[in-house]
Each structure stands twice: as structure tokens, then as C-alpha cells.
Amino acid sequence: MSGSSASLADYRAALTAPGALAPVLASALGRFPIAMIGLATLLYVQRATGSFAAAGLVSAGTLAGVSLGSVGQGRVIDRLGPTRPLLVAAGLFGLAATVLVVAVHTRQPLALLVVLALLAGLVQPALPGTSRALWAELVPPGPRRDAAYSYEAISLEVFFILGPAVAALLVVAPWPGTGFVVAAAAMTVGSAAFAVTRPVRVLRPAPAGPSIGALGALARPAMRTVALASLGFGLVVGFVEVGVPAFTAAAGSPATGGLLLSAWSVASVLAGVLYSMRPWPRPLHLRMPALLGAFGVLVAAMAVVGPVPSFALLVVVMLAAGALITPQVTAHSLAVDIAAPEGTATEAFGWVVTAATLGLAAGQSAAGIVVEAAGPPSAFLAGGLAGVVLAVVLWVRRATLAPDQPRRYSSWASTESSAAGQRTGSTSV
Structure with missing residues (x-):
């Protein structure tokens, strides 16, 4: 199995397909805060409590909730269609986020904050998987659909980089909870707007497939391999997202942490677009362990910067590591299209989001402890080594994604090219 390349013309054709504009814009608004929420929560609670360890636990609670809720919501969406589940989730999330802000502001006990953060994450709208699965209805199989999936991966990666950067910058606002409120509001509004667009409302539930048990899409070994790759990616990023702000805060410039994190986005986006044109290694079963291993080495x-506290040196190394982010997220997205059982498109991508979120939660929580015990540079070393170890595990499991498996496209309804063309032609914003 190999990931195909996509040209700039394919990206343009996918994004300008009939019916695509409204859900694309709404999805961008709702997905942008996905990676911002965790760090915004961490920085808000750290300012309120004065403890990185306590803040890491609350942030991890949010991310753990997301990891549990995204798969469950994905299964419901695959069975009922996306509109009603997303609207309910958006309303509940807005309410849960409000309660959490009140609890932090009134200095409630840490245990209560963790529980409330868990609940907020649990009802966070499962927008990434729904947005990705929509493309199977808007464009036919082939290079344009590959470009659409690559767009989802690239845009999500940009959000994973810019989101934390914005959160780090907003923490210096007069009220440190500004970043969290902005993120929660954008996610609530964007998810609801996406749910009521016409292309989303006309989607039909997926046809019932063979029983795959409690694990759902994750029952397939190939999906477990993809989820493991996503877990490793999130774990490494989680260490960096805590280590960088801690490093700049110790150096006396907290706001610089946001600038350093945003430096990732420049290299990542440019490298991601170029890489999608000529991906290497081309086979996905080789690409994922290679990219994660190199990512871990560069983060380590x-x-x-420990013995040489230089912002310039940190930026150079971060840019090199950042160039490998989009290629990883794109590989995960392309692999889902092949590894997922039929009729589980949203749930399958939910597992990828869950795995990345669990990795972020574990990385941020562990990094907070490491930073307080041994300093920010140790967080980079620990995160990088963890990425290398998981890359070795991916290499051992590479046969589960070997090229002997035929390429398949999963969607809510029929995946026949002619049917996709008919739906595209009849769908409008």
C-alpha cells in the first residue's frame, strides 16, 4: 500500500467542489481550537494555581475526555448522521466549558477541576472525523479525494500548531482565561454551523456492516497500527507544548513561547505541501515509523538548549522537527481510508483523534512533572525518546499495513464513483 501524490490543481478542485465552501469554512472555525483547548486550559489553571503539575492534570482531564467522547460520538454519527449529534454535543460543550471557567475562577478544589475538565472533553464535538468523512460525499475517489484528505490533515496540523501558539499568546491578556473562552466559543459556534450546512444535513447514515465488537473500527490490526502512530505523534507534541512555554518562562519571556510554537507552523505547512507532492517513503507502512522516529530524534x-539558553538555537531545531509534522498527520489520514472497516469512517478517524489526544494528555501531564523536577530541556529529551521507542514498535507492526491490502474508500453511503458524482451534482450550499 502506498500513499498517492496530489497536485495543487487537485487541492483546488477539491476545495471548490459543489457544496464544499460552507462546511469547509465552518469546519475550520470549529476545528481550529482543538489543539488550543488543552494548552489554554493548562496555562489558565497554572496562572490560577501557580502549579504546572496541577495545571497538567486538569489539561490532561480535558484531553482524556476528548479521547473517550470522540469514538462514542463517531459511532453515533455513523449510525444517525452528523447533524443532530453535533448540535447536541455543541450545546453541551458550551455549557460544560462555562461551568469549568466558573470553577477555576472561584478556585474550586483540584479534584473538581479535573472532573469538570473531563466532562468538557467528553462532549467536545467530534468534528474532525465528520469533516473528513464528508469529502467522500463531495468528491469522487482518486487524486482529488486524496487531495481533500491531505487538506484535512494539513489544516488540522496547522491548527495543532497555531492553536497552542495562540493560547500561549492570549495567556498574557489581562485575564488568563481569555484563551480558553475564545477556544470554547469558536468550537461551539463552528461545530453548530457545520452541522446545519446543507451538504451535512443531507448525509445518510452508513449501511450496517458486519459486527466488529466493542472495539469497533479498532478491531482491525491495521487501524490499531494507525492509532499507535497517532498516539506517538501526540505524545511527542505534548512534551514540546509544555517544555517550550516552561523554557521561555524560565528565561523571563513567557510570550515568546507562543512565538516559538508558531515557528513550527511555517516549516510544517511548507514542508507538508511539498511532501504531499513527492512523499517518501512512499509506502505508508514504512512511512509512519520513519517519520515518527525522525521526529523523536529532532525533538530530543x-x-x-539546556547548557546554551538560546532562543535562536531552539528555533532552528524546532523548525527541523516541525517539517515532519504535516507528513505524519497526512499519513495517518490516508491510512485510515484503507484500514477502517466499511461503514465506520467517522468512528475510525475518531480513534486517530483519540489516540493523538491521549498522547497529548500523557505528554503534557508527564512534561509538567518533568519540568518541575529537572527543567524544560529534560521534557524535550523525554518526549523525543518516547517517540523513538514507539517508532520502533510501529516498525515491528508494519506488516499490518503492508501493500497486499486493496485500497478501499469508506463513507456514510455508497462509495461507488457514479453515486458520488450524482450526490456531488445534487448537493449545494
């Missing part, structure tokens, strides 16, 4: 190399 960021630890050299």
Missing part, C-alpha cells in the same frame, strides 16, 4: 535534540 532540542534538549541542547
